Amino acid sequence: MNRPVVFAVETILRSWLADTDLTIFCGNWNHGGVMELLPRGRARLTDAKYGAPFEGLRDLHLEDSPHHVHLDLGRLTKAWYVVTPSVCYGFRPSFELRLTVEAGDPLVDFGLGLALSHPYVDGQLRPDIVKRYLRRAAEHAHQFPAVASCVCASQLSTPAVRTDWSVLDDLLSNLGNEHPDGALSVREALQGRKMIAHQST
Template sequence: MTSAFFHGVIEDWLQDPQTMLACGRWGDGAVSEIIPGGRARLLPARYPGCFVGVREIRLDDGPHHLHIDLGRVHRVSYAIAPSVCLAFKPALEVRLLTLGPGGAPTDRWSMSLMPDCPYRGERMDEAMVRRFIERLRTHARRAPELVELSVEPDVRQGPQGPHLLKLLCEAAGRPHAGWDDVIRILAPASDHPPPLDAPEPLCLPLLREALALRDASLVIYRERTLVEFQTEKLDGIHRYEEQGHVSWQIGSLRDHHCHLALGAVSRVLFSAEPVSCQGGGLNYTIWFLTAGPSGNPWRRDGYFSVVLNRPYTGDASRPEVIRPVLDMYGRYRQEPWVQADVQFVKVLEQGPPSRRQPLATASGSS
């Protein structure tokens, strides 16, 4: 299991009292540093199911700790790159690369491990570099497809470059190799992108049913832009891959379509909300929501929605159009990521009202 391998990598590094933990990326605006001095412990897996990859790192003599989800890590990157922690001199980092929306592998990381002081004066500590390379080789032997090595161009061309290349070549047994060759020898996976093994988004079966609803539209709303696709004209959902990224194409390639990161959907909300565009009647909406802001000015977590276009004839409700939405909620309501708002629950209990008919207070919510 890959989580067990990543667990072992972290444990190997935490046993070294000179290892520092860095959380965050300077490119995102902040980095926190934890210097455990050999006092950090990686606790074993404690949770089942989708949380099986969650681990906790604790310091023996302090309350501070951190959690990391190894289930979202897809590769270990041994990276030699300029670091803000070292005044932008090269650092020896072990980055835990994470999966992005839809389960696509990315080059981003939320935590890395590194020697806390890899220099002697202005020169990189040779013993420290050798230990870094040896751990790289150890981990690459254990799981060659999960370990890569990268050296930033600024490092290759900088004052530390020749010395680093010499040490890497010695470890590879190729004293005259160039950067690319020595990287390929020490970590063969560096030459190959990680395989696309994106899990199926949890909302996918529900979305397929939603797009089959009668008189409905797929709606994507952003500031000053509202896009609607009539679902009857959409040719289903198609998995789409390009250069290591996965998205889900809604509609045929030869017709109007869009691409959505369905893996970013964390929950689905069935809603029945009075709106002016329905003449004060209920707008029956299935919201596909993200864990954070998605740019929707109506509701900040509203990634996209499927909405009934004509739930009324005159002022009378159209049960033949509304009932399939209610039934769909009934099929999925036991899923922990599916919810319904109060108005929708009222409709479930009392039946679809006419456009002008107020609903009585619901006896409960779901």
């Protein structure tokens, strides 16, 4: 097990769990189901409980509840910041973190996902929380370049989505210089997005 990688993934995961407006999810729509938890600030990650070869095992608990998720951070070695269309928002962008195995495709198969629960209010993108998401992506890409990456799925070219990306492009252009290498990797991933025509039915 690669202890620095486990430390990196655990650090990234804990930074997300501090948010109160958070959705935790796992599963694959191709397999017919997705599970979601809404912790509302009550999610807690245990410390290491075991020695080798199980040092990467952690439990994700909800306070005052028996519900929990078992995680092996020795296997979930990649942390992907993913911007992808979501049916929950009418195929407008969702802002997520997905943990995968080493060769996993975050757009297809992942072990655990976390997302901003409410990136929109009154039909408008919330630039404050999305800005925080982008800054966190840049920070983690800077701190843990072998672990943290950013990827953008193809986006539907609708008026609402184009408006969202106008806001996002402004946020990206002003992404601070605190972590310039991380900010560059985030900008390159998102500004290189592919827009596809929306097929109305």
